[in-house]
Amino acid sequence: MENNSTQQFSTVIVPKTRLLDFHLKELVRYRDLVFLFVKRNFVSHYKQTVLGPAWAVIQPLLTTVVFTVVFGRLAGLAPGGVPSFLFFMSGNIAWGYFAGCLTSTANTFTGNAAIFGKVYFPRLVTPISTVLSQLIGFGIQFVMFLVFLVIYWIRGTVQPTLYALLLPLLLLQMAMLSLGVGVIISSLTTKYRDLVMLVGFGVQLWMYGTPVAYDIGIVPAKFLGLYMLNPMTPVINTFRLAFLGLGSFDLPHYLLSWAVTLAVLMIGIVLFNRVEKTFMDTV
Amino acid sequence: MDELAIKIEHVSKQYRLGAIGGGTLKGDLQSWWARKRGREDPNSKIGSRTDLKPGDKFLALDDVSFEVKKGEALGIIGHNGAGKSTLLKLLSRVTAPTSGTLSYNGRITSMLEVGTGFHQELTGRENVYMNGAILGMTKAEIDRKMDQIIDFAEMRQFIDTPVKRYSSGMYVKLAFSVAAHLDSEIMVMDEVLAVGDMAFQKKCLSKMRQAATQEGRTVLYVSHNMNTIRQLCSRVIVLDHGRVIFNGEVEKGIAVYMGGDTDMHSDVTILPYMRTIECKSPIKMTRFRTNREDCTFPFGSVLPFELYVKSDDAAAHECYIRAIIHSMNGDAISMCNTERAISIQPNGETAKRFRIDISQLVPGDYYLDISIFEVGALGAQERFDVIQNLYRFRIIETPGFNLDKPWYPAGWGYINNGVISEL
Numbered sequence: 001m002e003n004n005s006t007q008q009f010s011t012v013i014v015p016k017t018r019l020l021d022f023h024l025k026e027l028v029r030y031r032d033l034v035f036l037f038v039k040r041n042f043v044s045h046y047k048q049t050v051l052g053p054a055w056a057v058i059q060p061l062l063t064t065v066v067f068t069v070v071f072g073r074l075a076g077l078a079p080g081g082v083p084s085f086l087f088f089m090s091g092n093i094a095w096g097y098f099a100g101c102l103t104s105t106a107n108t109f110t111g112n113a114a115i116f117g118k119v120y121f122p123r124l125v126t127p128i129s130t131v132l133s134q135l136i137g138f139g140i141q142f143v144m145f146l147v148f149l150v151i152y153w154i155r156g157t158v159q160p161t162l163y164a165l166l167l168p169l170l171l172l173q174m175a176m177l178s179l180g181v182g183v184i185i186s187s188l189t190t191k192y193r194d195l196v197m198l199v200g201f202g203v204q205l206w207m208y209g210t211p212v213a214y215d216i217g218i219v220p221a222k223f224l225g226l227y228m229l230n231p232m233t234p235v236i237n238t239f240r241l242a243f244l245g246l247g248s249f250d251l252p253h254y255l256l257s258w259a260v261t262l263a264v265l266m267i268g269i270v271l272f273n274r275v276e277k278t279f280m281d282t283v
Numbered sequence: 284m285d286e287l288a289i290k291i292e293h294v295s296k297q298y299r300l301g302a303i304g305g306g307t308l309k310g311d312l313q314s315w316w317a318r319k320r321g322r323e324d325p326n327s328k329i330g331s332r333t334d335l336k337p338g339d340k341f342l343a344l345d346d347v348s349f350e351v352k353k354g355e356a357l358g359i360i361g362h363n364g365a366g367k368s369t370l371l372k373l374l375s376r377v378t379a380p381t382s383g384t385l386s387y388n389g390r391i392t393s394m395l396e397v398g399t400g401f402h403q404e405l406t407g408r409e410n411v412y413m414n415g416a417i418l419g420m421t422k423a424e425i426d427r428k429m430d431q432i433i434d435f436a437e438m439r440q441f442i443d444t445p446v447k448r449y450s451s452g453m454y455v456k457l458a459f460s461v462a463a464h465l466d467s468e469i470m471v472m473d474e475v476l477a478v479g480d481m482a483f484q485k486k487c488l489s490k491m492r493q494a495a496t497q498e499g500r501t502v503l504y505v506s507h508n509m510n511t512i513r514q515l516c517s518r519v520i521v522l523d524h525g526r527v528i529f530n531g532e533v534e535k536g537i538a539v540y541m542g543g544d545t546d547m548h549s550d551v552t553i554l555p556y557m558r559t560i561e562c563k564s565p566i567k568m569t570r571f572r573t574n575r576e577d578c579t580f581p582f583g584s585v586l587p588f589e590l591y592v593k594s595d596d597a598a599a600h601e602c603y604i605r606a607i608i609h610s611m612n613g614d615a616i617s618m619c620n621t622e623r624a625i626s627i628q629p630n631g632e633t634a635k636r637f638r639i640d641i642s643q644l645v646p647g648d649y650y651l652d653i654s655i656f657e658v659g660a661l662g663a664q665e666r667f668d669v670i671q672n673l674y675r676f677r678i679i680e681t682p683g684f685n686l687d688k689p690w691y692p693a694g695w696g697y698i699n700n701g702v703i704s705e706l
Contacts, residue, residue, distance in 0.1 A: 014380075015379055119375065121417055281298060
């Protein structure tokens with residue numbers, strides 16, 4: 001028995017983990033599960049709907065039309081120089097991806113309590129696969145956007161720039177930011193259900209704090225410093241610069257938004273790690 | 284020296300009773316503010332310290348330590364609430380211990396509930412991938428095992444049909460089959476054998492025995508069914524109120540679990556913790572009493588008892604009493620109800636005397652469950668209170684019983700059906 005006490009074990013479960021314990025190796029081992037979740041989310045989302053994935057297109061298209069009429073024509077919030085339809089559509093699909101990721105990752109713990117309560121797998125698998133599933137929807141919407149873009153481009157009313165090559169980076173940033181905010185909320189909702197109420201309209205409010213439905217030009221200069229702290233602002237701006245050639249590239253604020261994103265993601269993962277071990281007792 | 288598969292050292296798991304926190308941010312901020320100013324927490328419960336109240340701490344596991352060798356089949360037994368499921372939850376990493384360390388080698392397949400992650404819209408095959416991946420297999424591993432899994436579940440025809448079209452039996456068979464084919468070194472099971480038909484249950488049992496004896500895998504098995512524990516396990520651990528009270532030979536452990544004679548009481552005061560099934564109702568049983576001090580009855584007797592029922596309802600209720608007799612293995616043997624409804628006094632205690640015919644029960648020890656229920660206008664039965672294993676009693680042989688030979692319950696059952704009469 002003396003020898004037994006020195007035996008090495010492959011897994012040791014202790015009450016608390018270190019602050020930054022990412023189990024990256026374990027996540028890699030469960031990569032197949034990530035893809036299966038993505039597939040399941042996609043299949044179950046559109047099963048038994050008549051239009052199927054077409055819904056991914058219809059929703060932003062109609063929102064864009066409404067925005068163009070209400071915010072563009074009536075309120076006159078669209079900038080000159082670019083077609084307002086494309087202006088609102090670009091804002092919509094980029095924001096749509098971010099908001100979709102955020103609302104569904106915010107649901108991670110409460111929505112998966114049944115499965116989390118039965119088996120162990122790295123809990124981060126679920127929010128990561130959610131973010132990837134949303135990417136499929138974004139892909140479909142982006143193709144739609146490209147079709148309109150090409151039409152306007154042939155007409156010569158819009159000029160995409162080489163910043164379009166930044167698209168993967170923009171998507172990555174939106175995914176990381178929404179993942180960060182989403183897991184912070186989902187970690188807190190295990191104890192405080194109040195936050196569930198907040199998510200829906202919180203996202204709505206955030207959208208109005210981001211130049212989605214209007215041009216950044218209308219923001220008074222004295223608020224601009226505060227306004228640019230919103231990490232989504234430079235993302236949307238850069239997205240529009242890339243495809244519509246609108247505005248100019250603002251490197252300092254872009255870097256600042258990355259810094260905020262990374263900080264939020266870090267806090268999110270730390271919180272998530274703390275909660276994931278015992279949330280079953282409180283949820 | 285035998286290699287260890289699992290080592291559990293001084294593990295405790297604490298739960299707080301009742302709702303945790305305020306549940307809302309406001310409640311927690313209130314408590315925090317009160318603490319800051321040295322006032323009494325407005326959300327804490329007022330009450331005596333002697334009995335457990337919501338908000339009190341409760342140890343589901345209390346300093347549990349044991350070791351499991353590689354290739355061993357360990358049974359974990361204990362009454363409801365003894366901490367068995369908590370232990371398995373800790374091992375399968377569903378939740379973390381409050382203190383102590385659990386270490387193990389290799390992968391653990393937990394079969395706390397089979398079919399986790401099955402999605403109604405996906406086909407059987409897709410669900411095998413899904414479920415397998417949740418349990419920790421890679422796609423390549425599942426590919427290799429797919430044929431074995433399908434054959435074990437006897438489902439080849441239906442494997443490409445969405446599982447929402449499956450019968451519940453098919454569903455469970457497929458799910459069990461996935462779990463049973465994992466290449467994990469340790470299998471953790473919580474009464475999964477209660478699935479499928481008899482033939483499939485037998486198949487599962489032999490599959491698990493094979494896993495332990497031939498494949499050198501370690502099996503942890505939790506059950507209330509002593510027969511499967513006997514068939515499967517080479518050692519048992521008995522848990523009681525979160526502590527290990529026995530660790531060793533199967534038969535001895537079962538005897539400890541059955542409690543020797545220590546739980547034979549002729550007068551039982553019913554305490555809240557004895558309720559394993561919670562019913563929200565104003566009517567509760569408070570006391571059960573028999574006039575037999577030793578709880579022992581000769582074969583062929585009746586069991587007279589007195590039952591006290593307390594009602595907190597202003598309305599009078601007409602209730603039925605039900606008695607279920609269990610063998611020590613946990614198998615239900617017989618059931619009887621009161622012939623007609625009993626009137627329960629509003630806002631007070633009612634004491635009634637009853638009698639059950641136990642004349643056909645063969646010698647041995649039995650448990651009695653008592654429940655009280657009401658029959659609604661449409662014939663639906665609503666349970667008011669259920670106490671399992673309320674009373675333990677013993678039947679002893681009388682001269683001439685079974686031609687003065689011992690009865691053999693494993694083969695003959697528990698009911699002596701009289702004699703075969705010659706016509």
